[in-house]
Amino acid sequence: MRRRGTRFSFLAKIAVVVPLIAAADMLFQDKIGSWLGGLMLAWVLALIVVRPALRRGPALVAAGIAAALALVMADAPGLLGWAMFWVAISIAALLPYADGFDDAWRWAVRLAAHGATGPLAPIVDLLRLLRPRPHRGRITIRAVVAILALPIVMGALFVALFATANPLIARAFDAIRLPSPGEVAFWLAMLVLLWPTFRPSRWPTRIVTVLPDAEVTLPGASMPSVLIALGLFNAIFAIQNGLDIAFLWSGAPLPAGTTMADYAHQGAYPLIATAILAGVFVLATLKPGSATATNPTIRRLVTLWVGQNILLVASSILRTGDYIEAFSLTELRIAALLWMGLVALGLALILWRMLTGRSARWLINANALAATIVLSVSTVVDWGAVAATWNVRHAREVVGSGPALDLCYLDRLGSSALPALLELEQRPLMPSLRARVVRVRQEVMTGSWSIDDGGLVARQADWHSWTWRDARRLSRAEAAAGSQVKRPVSMPANLATWSCDGSITLAAPPKPAPLTKAAKP
Incomplete structure (x- = not known):
């Protein structure tokens, strides 16, 4: 009974994947519109219909998020919305084989393995179908091929001979249009995209069992070295923050030769890199339960240093704001501000983890949740507008x-x-x-x-x-x-060039014909 159910499930998945591929082929004409969101929504519904395991628990929640993202794509298709949808529907497809949502680090590995093995999924299933099995009177695919091979080959030969002898048959064959290589490639690409969610490989869920915990280890991080490093880092950061407070926050005049735009623009991104490096250092040297993490002096120095890093990120945000006031706002600058906000939140979460003894899994999930919220909002909000x-x-x-x-x-x-x-x-x-x-x-x-x-x-x-x-x-x-x-x-009729800012250049008027002396009578 279980084998019959398995065969029915496999055929049901083929029965829904083929119409999805056909619909994509009909709708896609080198242009992307709201139809893409409708197709993605149909993908989610078909997945829920043929995979009962997705109708309950966390898998149903992930499928619901994928459906919501499909509606977002129906409103305004975009690359970010598509990426978020793929992550959601892939998580929904893999959750029945995983032990729930453990942490973002392991799910990132699962999704990477799922994407890497996806193109092989149709090939693996085809090889499984063709593999000989004891059939006990049941008709197998190999038996069907063996039965139909002779009549099909001989029938094709007779049809080819008749086509050469009868012009009507030849004309009918000439009217048949075979799919182009481009169409075949599109069908295969859609198959590779769709099929792994209907029959995902279990390898991505098994590989995470051998993964180590996502802990950063820094060699040579002894108690004395960490104390000296934190004292030195706090002194260096105090100089930088003091300059920012003096010139950036208070509005004091800069030295001659340096403009506020230069001061704001040149420092924003390197300071963010500095803050990220500081976060990595804290993670590597102050693991919960370690001797460095329980030392009162180190905890005070780390708290002071993380606070200085958050002030550094705030200064970077202010620098970017000043640069925007001088040179206007762009989508990339909005993205930079959002990224800086996430870095500041990540530093605060690192400090909270040290003070409360939270695990690395908690820290990763908290940062992943914050990033997911920002990305989800970005799929809805048109930052260009x-x-x-x-x-x-x-x-x-x-x-x-x-x-x-x-x-x-x-x-x-x-x-x-x-x-x-x-x-x-x-x-x-x-x-x-x-x-x-x-x-x-x-x-x-x-x-x-x-x-x-x-x-x-x-x-x-x-x-x-x-x-x-x-x-x-x-x-x-x-x-x-x-x-x-x-x-x-x-x-104007004499328009010469058109510029992207709406300005136009008129063509020069033709030169008058040169005057000549009148001919003598």
Whole structure:
């Protein structure tokens, strides 16, 4: 009875994977739209239907998170959302073979092994099907192949001969279109992506049983060396923090030749690297229960040093903020601020672990949870739109101070910048600037002067690239600007070049013909 159930389960998985591949082949036309989220949601539902083990416990929770991420992808497809979805659905697929969610370190190894063995899963299952087994009267695949080999081969030979003798049959064969190598490669890629979640290998869940605990060990970390190191580190960090307090936090004038922008930009990322290195040192030298971790002097010095590191990260955040005020906001700078916040939280968690005697597993899971929350929020929030809105509302051309308005960056953001561009059009601007803003907004909408996919209106007109988020943006844009949103901007006939900031260069007028002397009569 169990073998029949296994065979039925295997056939049921084939029966749902094939339609998913066919749907992906029909929907994908070199354009990504909201359809991708619908396909991902169908993937999750099919997995729950054919794998009963996913209908309870932590596996069901992971599958529910994957379904929620599929809905996020239906609203606005993105690479980060796809990566988070793959992690969630892979965890759901592996959880029935694991002892629950133990720690993020082991699950990172499981996911890496799952991704590495995924391409081999269809091959392994095919070899298992073809492997000879005692059948006891049951029909096997090898027996079916042996029975059908002769009639199929001979039948194909007769059909080929008739095709050479009968033009009608030959014409019918000519009308048959075989799949191209590209289509076959796409089908195989989808099979490699889908099949490991329906029949995951158990090797990724077994490999973690031989993994050591995620502890960092630093050679030569004796009690005297740690005491000397912490005293020296605190002194060095006090100098750096003192300079930051004097010039960055209090606003004192910098020495001649150094601007605040230089001071803010050059120090932000090296200081974050310093804080991370400090965290590694604390983890390696002050393990819970060790002699160094229980020494009162070392605990005080570590508390002081971690506090200095958190102040260092806060200074890095302030440096980045000052740089943004001078040179505008971008998606990468938002990502840098989020990363700095995670580093500061990680340092605080390291200190809390030392003071409370928590395990390395607790520390890893706490940091992984914080990173997961930030990444999950980033799949929903359009940071490009946040950056565009901030730049428009703080631009020098709008408020009289602040960074200069970078229309080229807004043009590169595409539809993310559309709400900010429409808001900018409603503000009192110089006529020349308003004309450039209108041209950039028109470029974002229709792609009139670029060679890309035609702008937001064209993408929304094609269901392959249609998304809910851009549909809402287009609807709000039409409500705000009416017919002007889609109306082409009139361009001069003698236009020579078009710039990403909306400025245009007119072609030079033709030179007049040279005057010649009149011919003598």
